[in-house]
Amino acid sequence: MKPYSNKVVIIEPAEIISAGLKSVLEEEGSYNVIKIYNSFSHFKNVWREENEVDIIILNPKSLRYDELENIKNLVPYRDTIIVAIISGVYNENSLRFFDLKMSIDAPSESLIKELDNLTKNRTDSAKTDEHNELSVREKEILVEVAKGLTNKEIADTLNISVHTVITHRKNISKKTGINSISGLTVYAIINKLVDISKL
Amino acid sequence: MKPYSNKVVIIEPAEIISAGLKSVLEEEGSYNVIKIYNSFSHFKNVWREENEVDIIILNPKSLRYDELENIKNLVPYRDTIIVAIISGVYNENSLRFFDLKMSIDAPSESLIKELDNLTKNRTDSAKTDEHNELSVREKEILVEVAKGLTNKEIADTLNISVHTVITHRKNISKKTGINSISGLTVYAIINKLVDISKL
C-alpha cells in the first residue's frame, strides 16, 4: 500500500452515513477525509478554495439528472475518483459516469478494496482521460454520428478510412465518457455542435 | 402502363422549373399535375381541401430541416409518394425520407421511369408504412433507446425478452421511418418523450 494518504471529500446529507464512511475510511490508514458537505451545491460553492482532492464520495440523490451525466466535468480535478454511495435502488444507467458505485449495505472491506484498486490505477488512467476538449476533427466526426450516419458512411463522407473513424470515435468516447450513440447525440446538441431543429 | 392518371402536386418556387416539370410529366400521359404551389407553407394551408394526391414533387429548399425529417408526417396522405427535386448540391442524408431524389439536370426519361417504378409498387408499400402513431409500449422502448440503453439493458429494465425489444424497435423504425439511434433520440426529444435537459 502507498504511504500516501488519499484526500477524500464526502457529499452526503445523512450525517450518520457520512460519519460512518469517515470512520471506515480512516480506520484503514491510507484515506483521509478532509471535508464533509451535506449537499452538492454547498460543495460546488467552495471547491475552488479546496486543495486537490483524490476521491469524492457522493450521494447521487443530491444531484439532478443532468448533473449526473456531467459529473466528470462538474468536479474540479479531472483525475479525481468519483464514487456514488447508494442507499436503496437506483437506475444503473444513470450512474454510468461514476468510477465506482457502492451500496451502503456492502461490507466496508469490499469498499476499501475497490477504492484501493482505483487509486492504484489512477496514475495510468489520469494520462488517458486528461484532455477533455475534442479536436476539430473529432467534432466533425461527432456531428456525423449525431446525424445518424454509420461509421462506414462517415468514412465515405469525410474520405477517410473506417478505421480512422473508429479511432476518432474511441477518442471521443474516452474524452467525453459517453459510449452510446444517443448520449453522443445529446452531447452534440447540448454543446451546439448540431442544431436539433436542423437535425 | 396504368390507364389511371396519377395526381401530382408540385411545390417549387421557381416557375420555370415547375412549368418544365408539368410539361414533362403530362407529356407522358399517366401523370396529371393538378396543382402548383410556390411554397410548402402555402401548400400546407390548403391541403385539407385537396383531393387525394398520389405524388408530391417538392423542392427541399422550401423546407426547414425538421420538416425534412418529418416529411412523411407533414403530408396529408400516407401513401403519397414524395419526390425531392434538387437543383445544385444537397446533403444526401437530409433527404433520406424522400421516396425519390431527382436532380433537375437528370434526363426527363429517367425521372418518368423512376416515378413509374414507384407508382407500380405503391399499393404494396402502402400496407407497410400505414400506421404512424406509436403505441404506449413502443414509446416506452423509444425512451430507453434515447437514454442510451442497449436492447439487452432495455429488456432487463422492462422485464421482457430482448426479442421483444427488437420487435418493438423494428415496429418503431417502420412507423417513424427512422433507423438510426441518433435519429430516434432526436425524434424522442422533439416529440417530448424525453427531456433533453434531463437526459
Next chain:
DNA sequence: ATAAGAATACCAATAATTGGGTATTGATAT
C-alpha cells in the same frame, strides 16, 4: 365471431459497433 392491433417471443443471417491494441506522419511547443 371474426378481423385487426398490440404486446409478447423466437430464429437466423448480416452489418455495425466496441474495446483492446499498434503505428506513421506532420505540426507544435519546450
Next chain:
DNA sequence: ATATCAATACCCAATTATTGGTATTCTTAT
C-alpha cells in the same frame, strides 16, 4: 531535437444492432 498531439490507418475479438421472417395471446371494434 525531442517530446507531445492530432490525424491517419490497421488488426482482432467480442458484442450489439439490424432486418427478414413466424407465431401466440389478449383486447377491441365491426
